[in-house]
Amino acid sequence: MVDIASRVWNHKWKIDPIVRSMIDTDFYKLLMCQSVFRNRPDTQVTFSLINRTSSVPLARLIDEGELREQLDHVRSLSLSRGESTWMRGNTFYGKRQMFTPEFMDWFEDLRLPPYQLERKGDQYELTFQGAWPEVMLWEIPALAILMELRSRAVLNEMGRFELQVLYARAMTKLWEKVERLRGLDGLRIADFGTRRRHSHLWQDWCVQAMQEGLGESFTGTSNCLIAKNRDMEAIGTNAHELPMVYAALAEGDAELARAPYEVLSDWHEEHDGNLRVILPDTYGTEGFLRHAPDWLAGWTGIRIDSGDPARGAETAIAWWKARGEDPTSKLVIFSDGLDDDKIAELHRQFAGRVRVSFGWGTLLTNDFRGLTDGDALAPFSLVCKAVAADGRPTVKLSDNPEKAMGPEDEVARYKRVFDVGPQERRKVVV
Numbered sequence: 001m002v003d004i005a006s007r008v009w010n011h012k013w014k015i016d017p018i019v020r021s022m023i024d025t026d027f028y029k030l031l032m033c034q035s036v037f038r039n040r041p042d043t044q045v046t047f048s049l050i051n052r053t054s055s056v057p058l059a060r061l062i063d064e065g066e067l068r069e070q071l072d073h074v075r076s077l078s079l080s081r082g083e084s085t086w087m088r089g090n091t092f093y094g095k096r097q098m099f100t101p102e103f104m105d106w107f108e109d110l111r112l113p114p115y116q117l118e119r120k121g122d123q124y125e126l127t128f129q130g131a132w133p134e135v136m137l138w139e140i141p142a143l144a145i146l147m148e149l150r151s152r153a154v155l156n157e158m159g160r161f162e163l164q165v166l167y168a169r170a171m172t173k174l175w176e177k178v179e180r181l182r183g184l185d186g187l188r189i190a191d192f193g194t195r196r197r198h199s200h201l202w203q204d205w206c207v208q209a210m211q212e213g214l215g216e217s218f219t220g221t222s223n224c225l226i227a228k229n230r231d232m233e234a235i236g237t238n239a240h241e242l243p244m245v246y247a248a249l250a251e252g253d254a255e256l257a258r259a260p261y262e263v264l265s266d267w268h269e270e271h272d273g274n275l276r277v278i279l280p281d282t283y284g285t286e287g288f289l290r291h292a293p294d295w296l297a298g299w300t301g302i303r304i305d306s307g308d309p310a311r312g313a314e315t316a317i318a319w320w321k322a323r324g325e326d327p328t329s330k331l332v333i334f335s336d337g338l339d340d341d342k343i344a345e346l347h348r349q350f351a352g353r354v355r356v357s358f359g360w361g362t363l364l365t366n367d368f369r370g371l372t373d374g375d376a377l378a379p380f381s382l383v384c385k386a387v388a389a390d391g392r393p394t395v396k397l398s399d400n401p402e403k404a405m406g407p408e409d410e411v412a413r414y415k416r417v418f419d420v421g422p423q424e425r426r427k428v429v430v
Contacts, residue, residue: 001208004201005163008155018070018148018200019141022079022110023087023224026140026194028236030087030224031275034103035242037133039266045135045245046388049126049142050405052428053380057122062149064119070145071115074138079108086228093275112138132389136241139384143195146382147366151198154376169371174206174364177340178213184347188357189214190235191221192335193365196379196430203365207232210364219357235359237277237303238267241386244282244396248389253417261293268295276300277333281399283418285312289319290419297323301331301355307399308424309334309342313350327354335359337430339367362430379430400426 007016023030036043051058079087084104092098099107113130115138124146128138155163181187191210197203207226210218220233227234243260250256260282268276276299280288285307297320304312313334317327332354334346343358350356368377385405386394395406395414401423404411414420 001205002201004199004205005160005167007201008152008167009160009163016201017073018145019074019077020200021083021225022077022107022137023083023228024141024144024194024200025137025224026192026222026236027092027224027227027234028222028239029137029140030099031236031271032238032242033107033133033136034099035238035266035270036136037103037106038100038270040245040249041131041133043132043245043249044130044390045132045386047128047135047138047142047384048387049124049146050383050385051123051380052383054123056150056380058146058150059119059122059124061153062124062146064117064124066149067124067145068117070149071117071142074141074145075112075114078111083225083228084108090228092234093271093273095273106133110134110137112141115142126384132245136386139241140195142384143382144197144200147196148199151377154372166368166371170202170368171205171209173367173371174209175213178209180340181214181217181343184217184344186351186356187214187217187343187347188219188355189217189343190219190233190357190359191223191226191364192235192359192361194223196362196382197365198368198377204230206365222359237275238263238279240279240282240305240396242267243279244394245386245389247283247414248386248392248394253413256414256417257291260288261296264296264299268299274300274331277331278302279305280316281306281312283395283397283414284420284423285315285399286421287419289315292319294323297325301333303333303335303359305336306403307336307426309336309346310349312399313346313354317354328352329355331355331357333357333359335361337361337363337428339363366430381428381430399423400428402426402428 087099088104113134116127118125128135191207204226207221220235221227222236224234242263246263247259250259302316313332320327320330338360362379366379393407393410395410397404402425
């Protein structure tokens with residue numbers, strides 16, 4: 001096991017590039033990339049960094065030269081032979097050859113496209129433009145780089161023993177969470193923490209701790225590199241990016257209203273089983289389910305990623321019942337801002353009513369709250385989103401309006417088209 005504190009103290013960053021592989025990314029990104037490669041390869045998109053926690057001055061904390069060095073390193077990466085063999089030959093979600101030969105041939109030759117970086121006051125403006133299948137793969141490494149550079153900026157000010165104590169406390173904090181979760185009968189939980197992790201080494205440690213501490217209750221990790229290296233399941237389905245881009249490309253209100261279902265129709269052709277999980281909140285869960293075609297009720301489950309998670313699960317249960325489905329056979333994945341107390345609460349509330357699973361993200365892989373002066377390592381909300389497609393702005397409404405994005409007039413139009421009623425604002429922590 002790597003001595004993380006000693007590695008940090010030695011400051012040998014050259015042997016620790018933040019993103020060290022093309023598959024040091026989330027599994028859902030690769031699944032979505034193949035879908036985009038198949039269905040919308042020529043769509044031109046723009047991704048942009050959005051710091052929702054403006055009180056964290058990234059441009060004052062992170063040296064621009066270091067940021068460029070890490071971004072340039074990612075552009076030098078390509079798929080290794082071992083990584084290609086893992087993707088081509090491994091079984092994912094019970095399916096061999098999840099990735100087609102055509103997609104793999106393309107991916108093996110891929111180098112990520114250029115980026116645009118500019119300092120604007122105390123923040124960085126970081127954008128990526130180009131063909132959708134290429135540009136979308138920047139999202140996870142860009143976020144991981146910025147999160148870890150911010151961590152390094154704080155750690156650089158610490159002494160050798162201070163670092164040892166810091167990581168000892170962080171390890172104890174996580175292990176105490178694991179011990180509290182051990183008592184949950186039938187718990188199913190995975191690591192979803194790549195995008196806002198403290199560091200790659202720390203995420204790897206957290207995954208190993210979860211594997212040892214929770215045993216079979218720990219179902220795997222979203223991080224493909226860690227899944228490969230630790231011989232565990234790679235976990236993930238799809239994200240808001242797909243409906244956001246499909247919607248931006250729609251001609252007129254009627255086509256816009258159909259866009260989220262067209263996404264899932266394309267997905268339906270490629271995947272089955274536990275990969276048929278609906279993410280309904282991009283334009284409001286209740287409206288999405290109210291207008292959903294009957295065939296979607298037959299899908300395996302739903303992922304709840306914004307708004308009140310209990311309310312979201314109750315809405316899903318009522319919808320399945322109304323469509324003649326048995327909720328106890330359905331999967332509900334909770335994945336928004338979870339920590340051990342909320343996981344335990346939701347597990348007790350819904351176990352036996354549905355098949356419950358959890359995707360534990362930032363507060364698994366980056367919970368250093370209360371461990372430094374001024375909470376200098378506390379996690380913050382940083383995203384990298386598709387903001388335009390073929391020159392048209394994208395929109396996200398979410399079940400939590402604090403997560404909404406897009407031009408004001410387009411947000412109003414989308415709320416009308418998707419029949420979005422009153423929404424409850426909830427503080428976005430991570």
